[in-house]
Amino acid sequence: MVRVAREKASDLIIRSVKEKVASGELAPGARLPNERDFAAQYRVSQPTAREAVRGLEVLGLVTSRHGSGVFVASDVHTLVANNLGLLLQLKQMEILDVFDVRVVLGRESVRLAAGNRDVADLARIRQALDALDAATTDHEYALAGIDFLGSLSAASGNPLLATLEVFLLRISAQFQLAAYGGRAPGWWTDADLDLQGARRRLYETLRDGPVGRVEEVWWEYTSAVRERFATDPRLTGIRLADSAVANAMASQNV
Missing domain, CATH: 1.20.120.530 (GntR ligand-binding domain-like)
Known part of the structure; x- marks a missing residue:
């Protein structure tokens, strides 16, 4: 029997955010919820939410601004x-x-x-x-x-x-x-x-x-x-x- 690996919670969040950006639900420059609210929105722990945000940053899909929050990338280039x-x-x-x-x-x-x-x-x-x-x-x-x-x-x-x-x-x-x-x-x-x-x-x-x-x-x-x-x-x-x-x-x- 082939075992199918379950997708990590952080990967599911990353995929969800990517879909929202692609559909326009999250517009370029939009601010993501703070870490606590982001975790609550996806019903995960704050460390898991933090891991997802880091993954989104690596992809270039979001940027963190010190003291301001996390924002969807505004420049498609x-x-x-x-x-x-x-x-x-x-x-x-x-x-x-x-x-x-x-x-x-x-x-x-x-x-x-x-x-x-x-x-x-x-x-x-x-x-x-x-x-x-x-x-x-x-x-x-x-x-x-x-x-x-x-x-x-x-x-x-x-x-x-x-x-x-x-x-x-x-x-x-x-x-x-x-x-x-x-x-x-x-x-x-x-x-x-x-x-x-x-x-x-x-x-x-x-x-x-x-x-x-x-x-x-x-x-x-x-x-x-x-x-x-x-x-x-x-x-x-x-x-x-x-x-x-x-x-x-x-x-x-x-």
């Missing part, structure tokens, strides 16, 4: 990063591994965006372009670059695409900042001005058409970026599991 980031570290991913997946997603994003973008989408993309022009620090430039490509993905109308792509964009930026000790390669140089010109052409093509030209401009831009990554020994010599990249990920600064 952080939630994705906490779960996928560990997987990518374990797989010893390099920047080109991350980049190539992002390009596949990005191609679909711009294809959909060409047919779905509206005035608000174009305004967000233009705002990110202007922020790239106005950036005065590497960190500002990284955030504006993520915002530009993330806005393109959001214009696709597919929230899953946008979430996954922003996660990969953040990983890519963290690679660059880690490899260069806080400064990414090519930023503030003539080469990057060329990339900024390519970004602007991508925006203008998305805005004005023709629709079929958008993917071509996208490939021109991403091919130039990939060439830069592939020929940079600092970037090709670093892995996601390396401490500098792991620290950048943990800091959530980008």
Whole structure:
């Protein structure tokens, strides 16, 4: 006779909270009951309730704020990063591994965006372009670059695409900042001005058409970026599991 292991009480609570978040019963940023009330709600001891909360924190589903309580994660991108980031570290991913997946997603994003973008989408993309022009620090430039490509993905109308792509964009930026000790390669140089010109052409093509030209401009831009990554020994010599990249990920600064 096969014995089926009973699910731990703390695991049952974790599954319940996950279902409530997925259904919208617990909204992003919602505060969980205090430990005593949380234990009473699930009819378990306080140590069991505490164990469940710790498990939810490990999953990135909730965050504890000292003196305030425990809250459902408000940033879906952080939630994705906490779960996928560990997987990518374990797989010893390099920047080109991350980049190539992002390009596949990005191609679909711009294809959909060409047919779905509206005035608000174009305004967000233009705002990110202007922020790239106005950036005065590497960190500002990284955030504006993520915002530009993330806005393109959001214009696709597919929230899953946008979430996954922003996660990969953040990983890519963290690679660059880690490899260069806080400064990414090519930023503030003539080469990057060329990339900024390519970004602007991508925006203008998305805005004005023709629709079929958008993917071509996208490939021109991403091919130039990939060439830069592939020929940079600092970037090709670093892995996601390396401490500098792991620290950048943990800091959530980008």
